[in-house]
Amino acid sequence: MNQITESPHTRRTSEHALEALICVFKDRVLTSAAVRDHHGHDESFHPSCSPDAVIKPHSTQEVADIVRICDQHSMPVIPYGTGTALEGGVVALHGGICIDLSEMNNIIQVNEGDMDVVIQPGVTRRQLANHLKDSGLFFPIDPGADASLGGMASTRASGTNAVRYGTMKENVINLEAVMADGSIIRTGGRSKKSAAGYDLARLLVGSEGTLGVITELTIKLYPVPEAMSSATCTFDNLEDTVNSVIQIIQCGIPVARVELIDAKTIEAINAYSKMDYTVAPTLFFEFHGSESYVQEQAELAQEITKDNNGGAFNWTRNTEERNKMWRARHDVAYASKLLHPKGKIWSTDVCVPISNLAECLLQTQQDIDQTGILAPMVGHVGDGNFHLLLLVDHDDPDEVKKATDLHDRMVKRALSLDGTCTGEHGIGYGKIDFLKKEHGPAIQPMLAIKKALDPKGIMNPGKIFEWANPS
Amino acid sequence: MNQITESPHTRRTSEHALEALICVFKDRVLTSAAVRDHHGHDESFHPSCSPDAVIKPHSTQEVADIVRICDQHSMPVIPYGTGTALEGGVVALHGGICIDLSEMNNIIQVNEGDMDVVIQPGVTRRQLANHLKDSGLFFPIDPGADASLGGMASTRASGTNAVRYGTMKENVINLEAVMADGSIIRTGGRSKKSAAGYDLARLLVGSEGTLGVITELTIKLYPVPEAMSSATCTFDNLEDTVNSVIQIIQCGIPVARVELIDAKTIEAINAYSKMDYTVAPTLFFEFHGSESYVQEQAELAQEITKDNNGGAFNWTRNTEERNKMWRARHDVAYASKLLHPKGKIWSTDVCVPISNLAECLLQTQQDIDQTGILAPMVGHVGDGNFHLLLLVDHDDPDEVKKATDLHDRMVKRALSLDGTCTGEHGIGYGKIDFLKKEHGPAIQPMLAIKKALDPKGIMNPGKIFEWANPS
Numbered sequence: 042m043n044q045i046t047e048s049p050h051t052r053r054t055s056e057h058a059l060e061a062l063i064c065v066f067k068d069r070v071l072t073s074a075a076v077r078d079h080h081g082h083d084e085s086f087h088p089s090c091s092p093d094a095v096i097k098p099h100s101t102q103e104v105a106d107i108v109r110i111c112d113q114h115s116m117p118v119i120p121y122g123t124g125t126a127l128e129g130g131v132v133a134l135h136g137g138i139c140i141d142l143s144e145m146n147n148i149i150q151v152n153e154g155d156m157d158v159v160i161q162p163g164v165t166r167r168q169l170a171n172h173l174k175d176s177g178l179f180f181p182i183d184p185g186a187d188a189s190l191g192g193m194a195s196t197r198a199s200g201t202n203a204v205r206y207g208t209m210k211e212n213v214i215n216l217e218a219v220m221a222d223g224s225i226i227r228t229g230g231r232s233k234k235s236a237a238g239y240d241l242a243r244l245l246v247g248s249e250g251t252l253g254v255i256t257e258l259t260i261k262l263y264p265v266p267e268a269m270s271s272a273t274c275t276f277d278n279l280e281d282t283v284n285s286v287i288q289i290i291q292c293g294i295p296v297a298r299v300e301l302i303d304a305k306t307i308e309a310i311n312a313y314s315k316m317d318y319t320v321a322p323t324l325f326f327e328f329h330g331s332e333s334y335v336q337e338q339a340e341l342a343q344e345i346t347k348d349n350n351g352g353a354f355n356w357t358r359n360t361e362e363r364n365k366m367w368r369a370r371h372d373v374a375y376a377s378k379l380l381h382p383k384g385k386i387w388s389t390d391v392c393v394p395i396s397n398l399a400e401c402l403l404q405t406q407q408d409i410d411q412t413g414i415l416a417p418m419v420g421h422v423g424d425g426n427f428h429l430l431l432l433v434d435h436d437d438p439d440e441v442k443k444a445t446d447l448h449d450r451m452v453k454r455a456l457s458l459d460g461t462c463t464g465e466h467g468i469g470y471g472k473i474d475f476l477k478k479e480h481g482p483a484i485q486p487m488l489a490i491k492k493a494l495d496p497k498g499i500m501n502p503g504k505i506f507e508w509a510n511p512s
Numbered sequence: 513m514n515q516i517t518e519s520p521h522t523r524r525t526s527e528h529a530l531e532a533l534i535c536v537f538k539d540r541v542l543t544s545a546a547v548r549d550h551h552g553h554d555e556s557f558h559p560s561c562s563p564d565a566v567i568k569p570h571s572t573q574e575v576a577d578i579v580r581i582c583d584q585h586s587m588p589v590i591p592y593g594t595g596t597a598l599e600g601g602v603v604a605l606h607g608g609i610c611i612d613l614s615e616m617n618n619i620i621q622v623n624e625g626d627m628d629v630v631i632q633p634g635v636t637r638r639q640l641a642n643h644l645k646d647s648g649l650f651f652p653i654d655p656g657a658d659a660s661l662g663g664m665a666s667t668r669a670s671g672t673n674a675v676r677y678g679t680m681k682e683n684v685i686n687l688e689a690v691m692a693d694g695s696i697i698r699t700g701g702r703s704k705k706s707a708a709g710y711d712l713a714r715l716l717v718g719s720e721g722t723l724g725v726i727t728e729l730t731i732k733l734y735p736v737p738e739a740m741s742s743a744t745c746t747f748d749n750l751e752d753t754v755n756s757v758i759q760i761i762q763c764g765i766p767v768a769r770v771e772l773i774d775a776k777t778i779e780a781i782n783a784y785s786k787m788d789y790t791v792a793p794t795l796f797f798e799f800h801g802s803e804s805y806v807q808e809q810a811e812l813a814q815e816i817t818k819d820n821n822g823g824a825f826n827w828t829r830n831t832e833e834r835n836k837m838w839r840a841r842h843d844v845a846y847a848s849k850l851l852h853p854k855g856k857i858w859s860t861d862v863c864v865p866i867s868n869l870a871e872c873l874l875q876t877q878q879d880i881d882q883t884g885i886l887a888p889m890v891g892h893v894g895d896g897n898f899h900l901l902l903l904v905d906h907d908d909p910d911e912v913k914k915a916t917d918l919h920d921r922m923v924k925r926a927l928s929l930d931g932t933c934t935g936e937h938g939i940g941y942g943k944i945d946f947l948k949k950e951h952g953p954a955i956q957p958m959l960a961i962k963k964a965l966d967p968k969g970i971m972n973p974g975k976i977f978e979w980a981n982p983s
Contacts, residue, residue: 152865155866156762197711210711224956226954226956229950231931232863232930233863233897235863237943237951238955238958238976241958243715246711247707247709293735333805424704426703460701468707476708479708480709482696486712490961493960494961
């Protein structure tokens with residue numbers, strides 16, 4: 042990983058805080074270079090920066106103890122899940138204590154009758170899926186990585202199922218969190234709806250650790266559908282592919298998943314996940330429902346793809362094949378790295394209204410062709426969300442410049458089409474300038490909230506906003 | 513309406529603000545007693561209090577002008593939609609300027625391809641439904657009253673369709689708002705999802721005018737289903753009725769609507785809406801989807817109601833009958849008033865996890881029977897949300913005391929069952945004490961946000977929090 046050797050940020054290490062933490066947590070205050078370095082970066086190309094120490098708390102009270110001590114000494118606090126994010130959200134720009142929540146990974150209570158589950162933030166999505174395997178219930182949100190649920194809430198993650206089931210925003214019922222002064226709050230009960238006061242759960246979802254540390258989540262579950270069917274469908278060109286998706290969504294077909302994968306990415310998938318897909322622009326579909334309802338949805342979707350010159354649906358024949366297909370989809374970021382030996386993950390993440398998707402996506406494809414950058418394209422296109430996996434040698438300034446400019450143009454294009462600079466990855470410290478462009482005057486109330494809830498600027502400073510240090 | 517003659521609240525009328533407003537808005541600053549009184553109350557029993565003046569702005573810029581002048585003189589600002597809320601949200605406890613948004617009622621743009629619509633806040637739900645009549649799209653959120661969409665967003669409203677389509681929280685894509693300093697913000701673009709910064713839209717939804725004035729909304733629309741079927745089903749007792757609903761939800765049947773109406777309310781409906789329903793605990797159902805999917809859902813639901821000793825489904829035969837049935841359901845609050853000539857609407861509004869619904873609802877029924885208060889019960893039971901329409905003579909202290917105690921016990925019961933004091937009506941100034949009980953330490957960050965975004969306490973002061981005046 043790139044180290045920031047001359048960080049433009051001031052480190053705000055407090056020796057007093059470290060001493061006080063060692064008093065309480067003894068040798069659980071981890072300060073070895075290996076541990077610190079490991080926690081100073083995520084999976085992106087963003088330069089890393091190590092925290093001063095790492096602690097792996099076992100309870101909400103321990104998180105509160107850490108934060109309270111850090112508050113007393115104005116020492117930064119950086120919550121850490123699995124380190125799989127893509128905008129540098131865990132990079133310790135100002136030093137501080139990394140709170141690694143991986144050991145708070147209990148699944149506390151599955152409430153089958155209410156279709157919800159109470160979990161600790163370190164639970165990962167695959168761990169939860171395994172736990173629920175025989176319950177008849179599942180949790181749909183699935184970013185590519187095996188992320189922690191706390192991290193997923195923090196970045197407002199989504200994934201392939203969001204087109205049908207929503208994002209973390211729609212699927213968090215309530216949160217417990219430790220705020221910047223060490224106080225412990227709960228945002229509400231377990232009822233499906235409430236009109237009681239400000240929606241602190243939705244404020245914390247997507248706040249990327251800048252307002253508080255999520256220490257418990259109650260999230261929605263869904264009944265495993267009676268029938269699930271997955272298929273792939275290839276096209277001659279990207280235009281037909283994207284137009285199919287737009288029409289499917291506009292017809293109101295409740296697809297559970299519809300993913301666009303361009304030819305370059307199919308190549309990568311075939312190599313990395315040992316598949317033998319036809320190398321062409323492809324849609325990955327999944328339909329959920331009763332047997333007859335799934336059939337009905339699939340028939341309608343096939344009519345539309347056929348009208349757009351799509352090939353025949355290639356159905357998976359069993360659960361194993363279906364799982365393999367989606368696992369391959371989830372691994373595209375890792376797969377794409379193979380295409381460029383010096384490449385690191387630089388995942389763009391625009392999202393636009395579906396009626397603007399063709400324009401945004403096709404212009405971007407043209408731009409890629411003209412720029413000559415290797416940029417496989419995948420997308421949760423049912424949501425109007427797509428990614429380029431820019432493969433760039435970060436030691437080659439020319440390549441970096443080309444990629445940066447391509448990315449800039451892509452975000453500007455999305456914003457001009459009433460979209461957003463990030464559909465699901467968050468701002469971290471990689472997209473602060475884009476956030477300003479996107480929100481304009483709305484940055485002011487965001488920053489006012491940040492300052493009100495974290496007056497000393499200790500909560501993951503330098504993320505979402507540059508503002509980090511009130512002194 | 514009850515007038516607060518000796519208000520416990522300090523009026524914060526500024527003559528300077530009034531003069532400055534008259535300079536700009538001339539005779540559009542309405543100060544007649546009739547207009548002021550009309551705007552000093554909602555449909556609830558909560559004592560009213562008139563604003564000092566009412567202005568009906570025609571544009572976001574005009575709203576900004578009003579707020580900026582009020583900000584300069586620390587004069588309260590109270591946004592007003594249709595005055596149909598139920599917790600005193602528009603009552604001018606501290607005096608001030610009522611911003612009546614009813615003349616900002618343009619439907620700006622229907623984006624059919626994206627299934628969304630951009631509207632001004634004064635648009636009412638029936639106006640929107642009429643506008644969309646031939647578009648093939650509809651907006652599902654339907655509180656009983658013909659409320660304005662701005663008001664519905666402000667109170668995080670829902671209604672009969674929320675079990676399938678969510679509440680205002682899930683259906684607002686973005687908002688434009690005038691903040692306490694008169695600045696105009698937009699919370700985001702029109703893409704279906706975004707991970708860019710704090711979710712200001714969700715913060716404003718449910719903030720009841722205490723953080724800003726909503727001046728434009730972009731909200732989701734849905735395709736009118738190919739088939740819609742409505743039916744009623746009666747039961748011998750409330751227990752069988754509620755158990756049917758719980759099992760239907762737990763089976764994952766995607767009912768579009770399932771409303772519980774007790775025998776007393778059926779009596780009121782028959783009288784007010786000229787219906788001839790059997791007087792018994794009843795469920796009102798609606799199913800949406802393709803012809804075959806609707807049939808499938810209905811069959812499953814009927815199996816469950818039959819298992820719970822329910823009668824045969826009584827289907828509406830056409831659109832007119834279906835509309836009449838739901839209109840009758842929407843009018844229950846008005847209908848119930850007929851049962852008690854001196855009664856005013858005192859609508860309770862608890863919501864609990866569905867697995868706790870039977871306990872909450874049946875204990876409440878027992879409590880009503882023991883208390884001897886007239887309290888028809890209706891509920892959006894698929895969400896775990898139900899209301900009593902307490903019919904109380906507010907000049908009879910004994911009746912008021914009984915009702916107050918019954919209501920207190922009901923809220924405590926809901927909170928002890930992991931629920932909320934309000935599923936959809938909001939806090940206003942009627943439920944501030946309950947909010948504190950429900951949220952405990954989480955009140956602190958809410959109040960910190962309030963103070964950060966409205967440091968002078970001019971935005972609808974005295975609502976959600978007692979805190980109103982920083983001086």
